[in-house]
Amino acid sequence: MLEKSQLVNDMKKLLGPEKVISSKLERYTYTYDSSFLSQLNEFYPDVVVCPMNTEDVQIIMRYAYQHNIPVTPRGAGSGQTGGSVAVKGGIVLDLSGWTDIVEIDEKNMQVVVRPGIVHADLNVALSPYGLFFPPDPGSSKMATIGGMVGNNASGLRAVKFGNTGQYVLGLEVVLPNGEVMKTGGLHSRALKSVSGINLTSLYVGSEGTLGVITQVRLKVLPKPPVRGILLTLFSSLDDAAATVLEVFKNGIIPSGIEILDDSGIKAANKFQPDLKLPEAEAALFFEINGSKAAVDFEGQQVKEIAEKRASSVEWATDAQRMAKLWQGRAVIGAASARVKEGATRIFCGEDVCFPMAKVPEALRRIKEIGAKHNTLVVIYGHIGDGNMHTAPIIDPLKPEEVQAAHRVADDIHQLALELEGSTTGEHGVGFTRSQFMEEEHGKALEIMRIIKDAIDPKGIMNPGKIWAER
Amino acid sequence: MLEKSQLVNDMKKLLGPEKVISSKLERYTYTYDSSFLSQLNEFYPDVVVCPMNTEDVQIIMRYAYQHNIPVTPRGAGSGQTGGSVAVKGGIVLDLSGWTDIVEIDEKNMQVVVRPGIVHADLNVALSPYGLFFPPDPGSSKMATIGGMVGNNASGLRAVKFGNTGQYVLGLEVVLPNGEVMKTGGLHSRALKSVSGINLTSLYVGSEGTLGVITQVRLKVLPKPPVRGILLTLFSSLDDAAATVLEVFKNGIIPSGIEILDDSGIKAANKFQPDLKLPEAEAALFFEINGSKAAVDFEGQQVKEIAEKRASSVEWATDAQRMAKLWQGRAVIGAASARVKEGATRIFCGEDVCFPMAKVPEALRRIKEIGAKHNTLVVIYGHIGDGNMHTAPIIDPLKPEEVQAAHRVADDIHQLALELEGSTTGEHGVGFTRSQFMEEEHGKALEIMRIIKDAIDPKGIMNPGKIWAER
Structure with missing residues (x-):
């Protein structure tokens, strides 16, 4: 195993010191995202690097591959599942500074962007063309497009406009060994293609476990007047x-x-x-x-x-x-963060999705779960597709309330499975939901793993996510 | 290698003789689909079996896996790329008789069907509920849902309603070794989920190369009034x-x-x-x-x-x-089949997709290609997304016209790549376009192969498709 100081020095040498963050204080800000579980822990990355082009990412991945170092891509860190937190240490790739719009291709109704661009900024840039990128996460002013693709985000407009995946026409991906791949056609600007296995869709929602998304080609739509x-x-x-x-x-x-x-x-x-x-x-x-x-x-x-x-x-x-x-x-x-004096809203069990017809039963049962564990749970969400956001309100400094919140989250996830829903409608698995994957997917979880192992044989891409530890 | 007579006898023993087709005459009708190239050849399957439940498919796949026998799933055979033709012999799974609608889940706006149901029949069944399955292939009265999923079909309404993949919520798949997997959640009736690697999308458009789709859970929409x-x-x-x-x-x-x-x-x-x-x-x-x-x-x-x-x-x-x-x-x-006395329309180079802004140039260039090879090419298609259907009109009994048609198809495919389009917008690759995959995808084609090999290590699922022979 490589010394951490060696890793930091090598990164500085390879990328230049201005792209490398190594002080403990600065690294602390990368130990968590919006998830409650990440905030309860201190998952320090050994080093944070800020790539600003595809070659940077290739250099990092080649190095990480050679030395078996975990790599965790990160956008805004606004995720609620710990997906962008380095639970196994290693390198965090902070992509939030890489915000270029490579091209607005108005006539072909598409846009090519780098992963760090923020959702709201993209729509501001598209606005003069009468175009927009329809999926709307609640966190529009924070969420990066890279993060939205990595988690297949959807949000408030999914009823009519669907999820992020429906708009992703192609990706540039740096593979775990540092090679570059383009999905959706090497040079394509087509709006439709069924040429070969759909790698674009495979990477959408894969939470950084299969490679680093370095460029996104998105279909955009005319803005409804x-x-x-x-x-x-x-x-x-x-x-x-x-x-x-x-x-x-x-x-x-x-x-x-x-x-x-x-x-x-x-x-x-x-x-x-x-x-x-x-x-x-x-x-x-x-x-x-x-x-x-x-x-x-x-x-x-x-x-x-x-x-x-x-x-x-x-x-x-x-x-x-x-x-x-x-x-x-x-x-x-x-x-919901301020509904109770001395308490706040935490993100756990926050993204269950129910069959539409079972939403009323689901909401009643969630209330019962809250009552059983003596925890207030505020509920809101996207009833048009059954995707509910449940917000336990606790004082995180009181261990008994924290314990109760964990039980609430567990019960809510179990309820989603019992009612033929999903443990996550749009936020992803990260490490906070991996323990439910076996029950939710059965055999399919093995096939996911087979694909993971085939593409990332050394298991360096965002380890500890999606699959519970074996 | 197993004797063919042994294969036939074993299939009859395992499934009952009524589900097995073995006479040469009957097998002949499985040697082609709508593609011109399949019609120029005689790709006989060794045996055709007609599974009517998941267990049948498991029995067949276990047997095929054990004996290394190619298996090619087939719906209506209306495809235009040879995708459902057994170019390597072995077993053709004729799924066209397995047409059950398992459930119309009106309140959750979804339907569960077996692969053989025909597109138009599904929409007839949905109509009393005020629901419809939006993608509309031109071949609505022939195309099966299994085929549409296998090829990620789209068609006339894709501009507004997108492709088949956007509606597939989950699949039951029999894997190459005969095991069953459910994608999209074991028991899910949710309309949205981002739980784990998206295997549903991976199988959509995989053209039967990764397993046999035995059940499809589809999102449906309220019918526009x-x-x-x-x-x-x-x-x-x-x-x-x-x-x-x-x-x-x-x-x-x-x-x-x-x-x-x-x-x-x-x-x-x-x-x-x-x-x-x-x-x-x-x-x-x-x-x-x-x-x-x-x-x-x-x-x-x-x-x-x-x-x-x-x-x-x-x-x-x-x-x-x-x-x-x-x-x-x-x-x-x-x-287009009857535009010229003594000639007919053939299906080759028939599904190119161009960037929208390049459609006029593309159509002019296709005319030039036709003129160069002295072949009339009728053009129509989905200009709303750039997906053009080009129909060479030839006398298939005249070898020089056949040769010219091949050159026309090659040139049209090359044109699609030159103009930053795709060689196939909605019909798929099959074996008729596999020679263009390397140029269209570069590195990504290798990653597709890595996935194929990981899921189908013996290479028995629909061999000879997507990837050109190595």
Whole structure:
């Protein structure tokens, strides 16, 4: 095993000292992401390097391959599963500074970017062309495209626009041994191809376990000209769920359908008292976009459907009023962090996905789980595809509350599997969910491993993720 | 090597004689698909078996694995690349009889089917629920869902609704050694999951080279209530292409945008004289679907955009008139087969995809290629994503015309690569395009092979496809 000082010196020699971070204090900031579990530990990388071109990454990977050193790619560190944390030490590749837009290819409706570019920045750059990259993670102002690809992120608009993977046309990947591969065609600017095994899709969502994504070719879409927001409240969860199904049944596909349960409504009201959301079992937020005629017509339809069961309904297309209606959803992340004096929101068991028809049962059961472990759990999320975000509210300095939170997360993950859902709808596995993979996938987990071993025979790419230790 | 008679006898013993086809005459019907190259050869399977459940497939694969026998899965045999033809002999799995719909899970907007169900039949079954499976191959009344998944088919509606892969939530796969794997979660009915390496996407488009798909869980969508068709003619190809780009630029995403070039227009008119399409360099067909208001509004917008450059434009939402307008596109497959006395349309070089901005140049170059080799080439396809279908018209009994057709196909494939496109937009590689894979993919082709070897170490799954012989 290589000495750590040797590793640091070699990196400085190979890349120049300005691309290498080695002090303990600075490395500390790489020991965690947004996941609670990473924050409970101190997973120090031995060194952090900041590659700014493909050759840098190749140099690092060749070295790591030769010396069997773990390599963990990292974007913004906004992930909630420890995916970008070096649980086995070694090298963290900080790609967040590598933010180039290589080309906006307007006429072919695609864009080529480096992994560090932030989601919101990409959409700002696309805006003058009337184009946009549709997937919208809640963390738009933080999340990098590399991270979104690595985790196949989706978010608020997945109901209509799907996940990141649907937009990835090709990747440049540095393989574990330092060689470069292009997926989706060496020189392709085609919008469609079925040429060969789909390596692009294989790398999307592989969480940095198969190589380093150094360039992304993304399909982008014309920006819908108009949007509208509908906020509606229900005294029963079942009525909220029935409303969602009836909207679909009428052939309407909103761009997003979000929910706050009663705990979410309380949290939002407490955080921002002028919101004045009425007490209810559920608040639904519909976003509809498209042409003006479509938005007006479909908004009216959704309004009429909601009115059959809702205690209140409001539809708006005016920008200011839309922002006001959406505010409850917009603040929920921050609000859940401050719902209880001396406590905060932690990220664990935070991304379960249920079959749509089982969402009401799931939300009731999650409440029961919280009650059983004496832990408040705020619930919100993407009811349009069953992907729920559950936020345990605890004081992380109280060991008994921490223990309870772990049990809550375990039970929520188990509930997702029991109700024929998934332990993760969009955040990924990282190291925080690897213990559920066997139960979720059975034989398929072995095949995933076979692929991992074939592409990364030395196991240096982001070790300790997806698969539980053997 | 096992005796063929032994193989046949063993299959009859293991599965019952009624599931085994062994006479030469019957096996002959499995020696080809729609590809010209397969029709020029006689690739006899040693035996054809017709599994009707997962256990049947497991029995066959265990046997094939033990005895190193090639296995080629086959659906309708409507493919155009020889993908379902046993170029190395062995066993053909005829899955076309295994057509069960296991479950229409209306509330979770998904359906579970066996591989043999035909696309059109699935949509008929979904219709009473107000649901549909959006990808629409031209061969809707033939193509099986298993084949569509194996080739990641897309077709006429890909502009708005994407490819088959976007709808595949999970698969049951019998692995080369006979074990069963479920992808997308063992028991999942979730609409979203990013749990682990995405094996579902890996199998979509893998053309039967990694295992046998025995069950498919598909996401389905609410059927758009209304549609409209716009037919417009252009005296210049560039005007047609500019119109497509301007439609997108206005934020409109039609469900499909189809083109016939002048050869296609002539072919359609000749086939069906009452069509009376005016002479033009290009005919564009737009399909717009959605709510009534959206269709009316966007149809009007597209009409106005087209009128800036077109020689004629007609927009219809009346069913009969729509059918009439669409007819030119509807008959083109059959029409191109009969455009020239004593000649027919063959399938080779038939599925290239170009960057959208290069479609006019591509169409002109394809004409030049045809002229160079003295071969008429009819062109039509999905201009909304650059995926063009090129139909050489020859007399297959004349060796010089056959030779010319091969050169036309080679040149068209090379053109696709030269213009930064792909050799196949939706039909796949099979054995007819494997010689272009190295040039299209470079290093990535090796990684595809590494995965193939890891999952199918004995190389028994559909050998001779995707990778050229080594």
